[in-house]
Amino acid sequence: THPAIPETTMLPHSLLLCLLFLTPTSASYANDGFAYDGFSHAMLLIDGVASIAGRALMLTDGAAQSVGHAYYGSRFDSISSFSTTFVFIITPSYSDLGGYGLAFTISATADSLLDALPSQYMGIFNSQNIGNVTNHLFAVELDTIRNSEFGDIDANHVGIDVNTLVSINSHTAGYYTPNGTFSPLSLISGKPMQVWVDYDDNSHHVNVSLAPYLEEKPQRPLLSSTVNLTSILPSSVYVGFASATGTLSSIHSIIGWSFNPNGEAKPLNYSALSGVIQDVRRNDQSGSQVQLGAQSGSHISGGVITTVVILSVFITIVIIIALYVYMKKARKSGEWEIDCGSSSFTYKDLAAATNGFSDRMLLGKGGFGKVYKGLLQNSKQDVAIKRVSPESKQGMKEFIAEITILGHLRHRNLVQLLGYSRHKSELLLVYDYMPNGSLDRVLHGQDKRTVDWFHRFNIIKGIASGLCYLHEDWEKVVIHRDIKASNVLLDNEMNGRLGDFGLARLHNHGTDAHTTHLAGTWGYIAPELARLGRATKATDVFAFGVFMLEVACGRRPIQVNDSDGEPVLLTDWVVDAWESGSLLKTVDPKLEDYVREEAELVLKLGLLCSHPVPSARPCMRLVMQYLVKDVLLPDFQSSFLSLTSRDEEFGQHILSCPSVATTITGLSGGR
Numbered sequence: 001t002h003p004a005i006p007e008t009t010m011l012p013h014s015l016l017l018c019l020l021f022l023t024p025t026s027a028s029y030a031n032d033g034f035a036y037d038g039f040s041h042a043m044l045l046i047d048g049v050a051s052i053a054g055r056a057l058m059l060t061d062g063a064a065q066s067v068g069h070a071y072y073g074s075r076f077d078s079i080s081s082f083s084t085t086f087v088f089i090i091t092p093s094y095s096d097l098g099g100y101g102l103a104f105t106i107s108a109t110a111d112s113l114l115d116a117l118p119s120q121y122m123g124i125f126n127s128q129n130i131g132n133v134t135n136h137l138f139a140v141e142l143d144t145i146r147n148s149e150f151g152d153i154d155a156n157h158v159g160i161d162v163n164t165l166v167s168i169n170s171h172t173a174g175y176y177t178p179n180g181t182f183s184p185l186s187l188i189s190g191k192p193m194q195v196w197v198d199y200d201d202n203s204h205h206v207n208v209s210l211a212p213y214l215e216e217k218p219q220r221p222l223l224s225s226t227v228n229l230t231s232i233l234p235s236s237v238y239v240g241f242a243s244a245t246g247t248l249s250s251i252h253s254i255i256g257w258s259f260n261p262n263g264e265a266k267p268l269n270y271s272a273l274s275g276v277i278q279d280v281r282r283n284d285q286s287g288s289q290v291q292l293g294a295q296s297g298s299h300i301s302g303g304v305i306t307t308v309v310i311l312s313v314f315i316t317i318v319i320i321i322a323l324y325v326y327m328k329k330a331r332k333s334g335e336w337e338i339d340c341g342s343s344s345f346t347y348k349d350l351a352a353a354t355n356g357f358s359d360r361m362l363l364g365k366g367g368f369g370k371v372y373k374g375l376l377q378n379s380k381q382d383v384a385i386k387r388v389s390p391e392s393k394q395g396m397k398e399f400i401a402e403i404t405i406l407g408h409l410r411h412r413n414l415v416q417l418l419g420y421s422r423h424k425s426e427l428l429l430v431y432d433y434m435p436n437g438s439l440d441r442v443l444h445g446q447d448k449r450t451v452d453w454f455h456r457f458n459i460i461k462g463i464a465s466g467l468c469y470l471h472e473d474w475e476k477v478v479i480h481r482d483i484k485a486s487n488v489l490l491d492n493e494m495n496g497r498l499g500d501f502g503l504a505r506l507h508n509h510g511t512d513a514h515t516t517h518l519a520g521t522w523g524y525i526a527p528e529l530a531r532l533g534r535a536t537k538a539t540d541v542f543a544f545g546v547f548m549l550e551v552a553c554g555r556r557p558i559q560v561n562d563s564d565g566e567p568v569l570l571t572d573w574v575v576d577a578w579e580s581g582s583l584l585k586t587v588d589p590k591l592e593d594y595v596r597e598e599a600e601l602v603l604k605l606g607l608l609c610s611h612p613v614p615s616a617r618p619c620m621r622l623v624m625q626y627l628v629k630d631v632l633l634p635d636f637q638s639s640f641l642s643l644t645s646r647d648e649e650f651g652q653h654i655l656s657c658p659s660v661a662t663t664i665t666g667l668s669g670g671r
């Protein structure tokens with residue numbers, strides 16, 4: 001029986017707790033380490049979402065953005081030539097989509113990882129301490145996401161880490177067969193696999209191997225590196241595991257673990273492990289909610305009850321202390337709370353946050369569904385919640401994959417996706433709430449409230465910077481496809497933030513691949529996009545050009561003429577004004593005061609960006625440089641705007657970056 005365990009599965013994951021599981025049988029820990037074929041009697045320190053589920057050690061339970069740790073219950077005072085082996089299973093939440101990973105760690109203290117963050121920090125580091133030599137940490141990571149920030153080679157790799165997640169050595173997951181060929185393995189296959197880590201204190205050599213369960217330890221290790229652990233670790237250390245999930249999640253389980261601080265680790269007993277693997281399968285099937293009490297049958301002795309009572313009291317005290325620490329910390333650091341916040345996005349939470357998606361909480365309706373304002377009950381954080389229903393099952397899968405990518409995008413001028421929740425055929429996307437609404441309302445709304453030139457110019461620069469990040473700075477090219485004033489939201493400091501990025505394209509995944517729906521909004525659609533239906537960086541730049549004009553002129557991209565009722569394109573209207581020598585007359589009359597040079601720059605650059613010929617448009621990096629006045633906007637005449645690529649003069653005026661007109665269709669395309 002496992003009397004204490006049901007309690008731990010109920011602990012709020014965000015409370016980082018240490019619980020000590022002590023059983024008399026394992027209280028003695030000799031200098032030659034330990035071997036656990038299952039963890040029901042293991043002496044472990046566990047925290048975060050980690051728990052003992054059945055006989056398995058479940059480091060994460062499938063919740064998004066969560067962290068779990070487990071250490072051997074006592075420190076080792078001297079480790080020299082250590083050796084360890086463990087068997088693990090990573091079960092991704094959606095068939096072949098899983099997020100983040102697990103690591104074997106040797107650390108100076110058991111609570112040194114308490115401030116660790118999920119997602120790309122793997123539950124080992126946070127943004128402050130990553131890379132700091134004072135971490136005194138050695139880790140072997142099994143990482144299931146590619147993160148270019150840390151130089152990851154691919155989304156499925158094993159790495160040796162010292163004090164940071166930029167591995168000193170890493171390799172695609174797999175093993176060398178006896179005949180010397182490399183055989184790849186998928187970490188998120190849901191199949192058990194075994195890892196060996198061996199360190200030689202004399203040569204400072206560390207070997208890491210991986211193999212399918214029940215296969216021999218490979219002769220040739222996957223990774224072999226020289227690391228002087230004496231200079232990295234203090235003499236007294238904890239050994240254990242850290243694990244984390246991201247926007248996408250997996251269940252990370254350890255089946256068996258053997259460790260010896262000064263010599264060969266004892267072999268695992270595979271016949272005992274097969275039962276533990278069955279427990280993991282059961283856990284996976286029943287989701288993350290494991291009811292151990294029910295499993296262990298009806299026989300509960302008086303001694304056990306006493307233990308439960310004592311443990312409950314102990315746990316209550318720990319919870320109170322932890323709550324206090326948590327509240328204090330949450331107040332101190334908003335960032336921490338946001339990073340972990342998304343773990344709790346269940347449909348129930350989101351329904352509670354919006355009074356059951358009440359119409360009173362409706363912020364608006366978009367092309368992709370309704371958007372609600374919500375107040376998360378736990379963190380008291382304001383969020384915007386968008387309900388989307390992809391049109392097909394296939395659409396849903398791709399949607400989730402791409403949303404994961406979007407969840408990794410971080411830029412101060414993008415509306416941050418905090419997480420998502422899936423409910424039946426619906427996806428609920430949770431974003432930062434933007435208190436000042438959309439720029440569209442401010443520019444064209446009925447109310448007198450407007451934005452002064454300083455802020456408008458700032459918003460233009462901000463959106464340019466956000467778009468530049470999507471196009472050029474991130475590992476994949478992201479085409480926004482729907483840049484317009486109503487997709488620019490204003491935060492509490494009136495900074496512009498681009499929302500809905502990628503969603504235009506995402507939404508089309510669900511529909512028939514042969515019929516390309518034209519995504520975008522009239523007035524912002526580049527001529528070649530209307531003709532060919534293919535979005536590129538250049539079509540985004542076109543829309544951004546129209547957006548710049550819209551912000552400067554306070555006029556919609558297509559406006560009906562008062563005199564004859566004919567629709568007029570904003571770009572044509574501005575060009576006409578320029579040709580008649582009154583370019584600055586197009587500036588929004590609501591602006592009492594503006595900087596003439598800046599307004600002229602914005603108008604001319606806006607026209608250049610919305611040039612009918614894609615190759616004449618500058619790339620976003622160049623647009624940024626013009627806007628911050630690092631590079632002077634070339635002097636061109638209004639006649640340049642009506643040139644076609646067949647005109648002879650045209651070539652002399654090309655100022656764009658070479659890549660802007662090439663066709664790269666969004667998220668799935670690399671550069």
Ligand SMILES: *[C@@H]1O[C@H](CO)[C@@H](O)[C@H](O)[C@H]1NC(C)=O
Nearest residue numbers: 128129130131132133134135
């Ligand atoms: C490393 O951590 C120490 C102690 O926490 C701190 O004083 C120092 O500034 C950190 N160094 C860096 C580069 O972050």
Ligand SMILES: *[C@@H]1O[C@H](CO)[C@@H](O)[C@H](O)[C@H]1NC(C)=O
Nearest residue numbers: 176177178179180181182183
């Ligand atoms: C090497 O062994 C693996 C299985 O262990 C086998 O699939 C592969 O074909 C072998 N390759 C060669 C070149 O013998």
Ligand SMILES: *[C@@H]1O[C@H](CO)[C@@H](O)[C@H](O)[C@H]1NC(C)=O
Nearest residue numbers: 198199200205207219220221
């Ligand atoms: C690491 O692997 C190499 C090659 O198989 C072997 O010679 C060396 O002894 C191994 N070192 C340790 C510490 O196991």
Ligand SMILES: *[C@@H]1O[C@H](CO)[C@@H](O)[C@H](O)[C@H]1NC(C)=O
Nearest residue numbers: 202203204228229230231232
């Ligand atoms: C390893 O580090 C220790 C402590 O810093 C140092 O005394 C020792 O000389 C180092 N060994 C090698 C081979 O660099």
Ligand SMILES: *[C@@H]1O[C@H](CO)[C@@H](O)[C@H](O)[C@H]1NC(C)=O
Nearest residue numbers: 037268269270271272273275
């Ligand atoms: C291995 O585990 C099985 C099943 O739990 C047990 O019967 C057997 O005695 C164990 N073998 C060793 C060598 O401990």
